[in-house]
Amino acid sequence: MAAQAVLRSSARARLLSGAFCAQRGGPALWQHHQNQRAFSNGKILVEMDEATGVAVMKMKSPPVNSLNLDFLTEFSISLEKLEIDRSCRGLILTSAVSKIFSAGLDITEMSGKSNEHYAAFWRAVQEMWLKLYGSNMVTIAAINGSSPAGGCLMALCCDYRIMADNPKFAIGLNETQLGIVAPFWFKDTMINTIGNRATELSLQLGQMYPAPEALKFGLVDKLVPEDKVQSAAAAAMSQWLSVPDHARQLTKSMMRKPAIDRLVKQREADINNFVSFISKDSIQKSLQIYMDRLKQKK
Numbered sequence: 047m048a049a050q051a052v053l054r055s056s057a058r059a060r061l062l063s064g065a066f067c068a069q070r071g072g073p074a075l076w077q078h079h080q081n082q083r084a085f086s087n088g089k090i091l092v093e094m095d096e097a098t099g100v101a102v103m104k105m106k107s108p109p110v111n112s113l114n115l116d117f118l119t120e121f122s123i124s125l126e127k128l129e130i131d132r133s134c135r136g137l138i139l140t141s142a143v144s145k146i147f148s149a150g151l152d153i154t155e156m157s158g159k160s161n162e163h164y165a166a167f168w169r170a171v172q173e174m175w176l177k178l179y180g181s182n183m184v185t186i187a188a189i190n191g192s193s194p195a196g197g198c199l200m201a202l203c204c205d206y207r208i209m210a211d212n213p214k215f216a217i218g219l220n221e222t223q224l225g226i227v228a229p230f231w232f233k234d235t236m237i238n239t240i241g242n243r244a245t246e247l248s249l250q251l252g253q254m255y256p257a258p259e260a261l262k263f264g265l266v267d268k269l270v271p272e273d274k275v276q277s278a279a280a281a282a283m284s285q286w287l288s289v290p291d292h293a294r295q296l297t298k299s300m301m302r303k304p305a306i307d308r309l310v311k312q313r314e315a316d317i318n319n320f321v322s323f324i325s326k327d328s329i330q331k332s333l334q335i336y337m338d339r340l341k342q343k344k
């Protein structure tokens with residue numbers, strides 16, 4: 047047991063030293079070491095334990111894991127790679143950036159860019175949601191820091207959420223606070239998690255919930271001390287994986303398919319809607335004011 051732990055930690059050291067990383071610009075191929083496999087494509091690091099079939103995906107795009115076009119593309123490619131890998135049954139999504147899970151969509155991707163850029167960006171946001179919300183794997187969010195807006199959406203896409211018990215970490219869909227509107231599929235994802243009334247309150251107010259409140263609202267399922275988030279996620283994962291895959295997957299699909307179908311049917315219209323909304327002068331001004339405030343708070 048101890049020897050295995052040493053081997054694992056040496057695999058980890060190799061991984062962190064870059065031995066597992068893809069060549070710059072090259073494809074992110076699996077690198078094997080003992081019963082660990084790993085790949086990294088720059089902003090995302092995936093470590094897979096072959097014995098358990100559980101992959102841990104770590105977002106590592108400092109300073110705040112904001113979701114820009116590159117990140118979203120890498121995220122969807124990584125997820126797809128795990129999805130088609132039949133040996134991978136579970137995914138733990140977490141952050142390698144201290145105190146932050148994800149700051150949500152990168153606001154600079156939504157300001158001062160061309161309509162073509164906005165369209166490509168929004169398609170990538172949709173793709174991330176379709177892949178994560180529709181995943182056949184058991185997905186667990188190990189929320190080890192703050193998680194506003196798109197970061198909250200990522201967590202809500204998972205089957206189970208474990209958050210660090212630190213009231214300084216907050217989670218929620220705060221879009222209205224930026225002067226923007228969460229689209230219907232963000233709203234549907236939240237309704238499916240905390241119900242209609244709580245979502246109405248939460249979305250209109252653009253409420254961010256400190257971890258203990260998030261637990262009360264059902265926005266997260268469990269709080270654990272900060273240093274136990276990963277181990278609690280691993281323990282929850284083994285419970286979820288004890289359920290036969292086919293039965294769990296069909297049940298998940300039954301619960302989520304209506305929301306997924308709704309976006310699939312209206313994908314292009316949703317992109318057009320985003321582009322015409324985000325390119326309005328008044329919205330650009332709101333985003334600018336919000337970004338200025340973020341910078342001033344320092």
Ligand SMILES: CCCCCCC/C=C/C(=O)SCCNC(=O)CCNC(=O)[C@H](O)C(C)(C)COP(=O)(O)OP(=O)(O)OC[C@H]1O[C@@H](n2cnc3c(N)ncnc32)[C@H](O)[C@@H]1OP(=O)(O)O
Pocket residue numbers: 109110112146148149150151152153154192194195196197220221224226227228229319320323324340341344
């Ligand atoms: C019809 C459709 C309509 C459109 C729908 C669009 C849906 C939108 C969804 C979204 O996700 S919008 C993004 C919402 N996100 C936020 O409001 C988060 C804002 N950030 C924060 O609250 C804090 O930064 C933090 C995440 C709590 C971290 O705080 P901390 O004090 O640790 O770091 P900061 O000094 O604030 O930030 C560091 C650095 O990062 C920049 N930054 C932060 N968040 C973002 C972001 N979302 N996008 C781009 N950049 C971000 C911040 O400005 C700092 O930059 P520098 O000053 O260092 O250059």
